[in-house]
Amino acid sequence: MTLNIQNIRADFPILSRTIYKRPLIYFDNAATTQKPVQVIRAISNYYEHDNCNIHRGVHYLSMKATEAFEEARREIREFINAPNTQEVVFTKGASESLNLVASSFGKKFLKLGDEVITTIMEHHSNFVPWQIICEEKGAVLRIANILPNGELDFEHLKSLISDRTKIITLTHVSNVLGTINPIKEIIAFAHQHGIPVLVDGAQGVSHLRVDVTDLDCDFYCFSGHKMYGPMGIGVLYGKEKWLEELPPYQSGGEMVKDVSIERTTFNELPFKFEAGTPNVEGVMGLKAAVQYLKNLGMDNIRAYEDELLRHANEALSSIGGVRFFGTAPEKASLVSFLIGEIHPFDAGTIIDKMGIAVRTGHHCAQPLIDHFGIPGTVRASFAFYNTVDEIDRLAEAVKRVKTMFE
Amino acid sequence: MTIQEIENQLVDEFAALDDWLDKYELILDMGKSLPPIDPKYKTDQYIISGCQSKVWLYAEYRDGKVLFTADSDAIITKGIVSMLISVLSGQTPDAIQSADLNFIDRIGLKEHLSPTRSNGLASMVKQMKLYAMVFKMKG
Numbered sequence: 001m002t003l004n005i006q007n008i009r010a011d012f013p014i015l016s017r018t019i020y021k022r023p024l025i026y027f028d029n030a031a032t033t034q035k036p037v038q039v040i041r042a043i044s045n046y047y048e049h050d051n052c053n054i055h056r057g058v059h060y061l062s063m064k065a066t067e068a069f070e071e072a073r074r075e076i077r078e079f080i081n082a083p084n085t086q087e088v089v090f091t092k093g094a095s096e097s098l099n100l101v102a103s104s105f106g107k108k109f110l111k112l113g114d115e116v117i118t119t120i121m122e123h124h125s126n127f128v129p130w131q132i133i134c135e136e137k138g139a140v141l142r143i144a145n146i147l148p149n150g151e152l153d154f155e156h157l158k159s160l161i162s163d164r165t166k167i168i169t170l171t172h173v174s175n176v177l178g179t180i181n182p183i184k185e186i187i188a189f190a191h192q193h194g195i196p197v198l199v200d201g202a203q204g205v206s207h208l209r210v211d212v213t214d215l216d217c218d219f220y221c222f223s224g225h226k227m228y229g230p231m232g233i234g235v236l237y238g239k240e241k242w243l244e245e246l247p248p249y250q251s252g253g254e255m256v257k258d259v260s261i262e263r264t265t266f267n268e269l270p271f272k273f274e275a276g277t278p279n280v281e282g283v284m285g286l287k288a289a290v291q292y293l294k295n296l297g298m299d300n301i302r303a304y305e306d307e308l309l310r311h312a313n314e315a316l317s318s319i320g321g322v323r324f325f326g327t328a329p330e331k332a333s334l335v336s337f338l339i340g341e342i343h344p345f346d347a348g349t350i351i352d353k354m355g356i357a358v359r360t361g362h363h364c365a366q367p368l369i370d371h372f373g374i375p376g377t378v379r380a381s382f383a384f385y386n387t388v389d390e391i392d393r394l395a396e397a398v399k400r401v402k403t404m405f406e
Numbered sequence: 407m408t409i410q411e412i413e414n415q416l417v418d419e420f421a422a423l424d425d426w427l428d429k430y431e432l433i434l435d436m437g438k439s440l441p442p443i444d445p446k447y448k449t450d451q452y453i454i455s456g457c458q459s460k461v462w463l464y465a466e467y468r469d470g471k472v473l474f475t476a477d478s479d480a481i482i483t484k485g486i487v488s489m490l491i492s493v494l495s496g497q498t499p500d501a502i503q504s505a506d507l508n509f510i511d512r513i514g515l516k517e518h519l520s521p522t523r524s525n526g527l528a529s530m531v532k533q534m535k536l537y538a539m540v541f542k543m544k545g
Binding site for chain 1: 459
């Protein structure tokens with residue numbers, strides 16, 4: 001089934017606005033995606049008709065809202081094919097999910113001299129929490145390299161495994177390079193050595209069909225706002241055996257069973273990790289986003305985005321002088337590049353003035369950018385509502401930048 | 407010329423240009439005409455780091471006036487640096503400290519001085535005013 005892009009674009013109100021009197025061309029989807037009316041309405045409907053605190057109370061609204069909330073959890077379980085709903089924890093987003101695992105796993109399982117393996121291509125949210133917990137516990141953070149084309153150096157990662165390795169944490173898809181890591185293979189290898197694997201799926205869920213049962217990952221994290229859902233909501237999937245073992249991350253209301261002056265016992269999964277009133281509007285929006293993606297079909301999305309990526313590569317390489325960062329054979333639909341020696345900030349500013357939203361800089365991946373010895377890149381990240389015409393406009397803008405600065 | 411007079415001159419130059427891209431061509435030209443900073447000041451000691459582009463700033467005090475030289479690795483930033491230098495360099499500490507630099511806003515480049523932009527410029531202005539204050543105190 002091919003996607004009807006014009007119909008899809010009509011679902012996204014923001015795409016019809018102008019920037020500096022030019023039609024908006026939004027190529028910053030890796031930073032955040034735009035929202036279809038279905039998601040926007042789910043949120044406003046919730047506040048107009050159903051708003052209530054959940055998991056408490058016996059009145060009608062409370063029961064209805066609780067039902068809708070837990071129905072959303074079931075939808076997400078199905079979306080990622082998790083074995084059961086108590087393994088689906090709602091968080092503020094991928095960053096919080098990653099912090100939760102780093103903090104709780106570290107607290108319980110990391111000792112002096114233990115090791116954690118990560119990669120040089122990680123987003124700061126899957127790097128800094130591990131630096132912090134390793135420092136706290138006297139553990140060592142080992143960093144797997146990349147190959148020149150941006151692929152993970154799997155052999156190097158394998159060589160880092162020792163009998164002190166307690167967890168491997170890595171991204172599914174690089175937000176700078178677009179590299180899709182062979183996580184199923186990595187997880188299988190890690191499990192042979194009894195090592196659990198945490199996958200940062202922030203850039204994965206919007207581009208690929210994610211099946212956590214098939215992947216056999218121990219943890220998988222993602223954010224709603226990067227998959228056409230609202231900000232402030234995300235998911236941590238964790239295998240039940242791990243989530244049972246991990247101590248709570250935040251405490252207070254909702255995550256408790258009994259509280260007394262002497263002692264407190266904790267609630268069962270997933271509520272043990274959901275302290276306080278949840279972001280119910282966010283969950284409603286996320287559910288609508290999941291349904292939207294289900295209707296389009298992740299395979300159809302992937303096929304279309306692959307076309308966009310191919311077109312972008314052709315259009316930009318034909319300009320001459322454009323340097324690409326991340327040319328792995330398996331890539332998600334984004335391109336990071338520099339135009340000759342032109343500073344990315346200069347390029348991005350001019351491209352912005354032509355109505356095209358790209359991102360410049362280190363993209364919250366300073367170790368990776370430093371590895372390349374550059375000040376940053378210009379990144380254009382595509383979604384299924386982008387078109388090849390828009391990419392042609394980007395190519396024109398890049399030519400304009402070249403003329404202006406050279 | 408006073409700070410206000412220099413600012414007005416800059417605003418007039420930009421007022422003639424309607425299209426954003428023409429304004430940026432002018433900013434680029436200003437960047438190219440920025441007097442080069444002495445290479446020995448292009449070190450970490452004089453850097454004002456931004457998230458996106460770096461700015462190096464050097465200041466000295468002569469005959470009651472503060473003299474600035476600066477550079478940036480991004481040409482647009484360099485252009486705005488050039489404007490700030492033309493406005494503030496060679497002025498007294500008092501004049502520098504009390505300058506509100508609204509010409510940036512009047513030209514339409516306010517976004518470049520926003521702290522959230524993190525391109526080093528907002529920090530640079532702060533630093534220039536700090537230099538003025540310190541030089542005045544030291545006398």
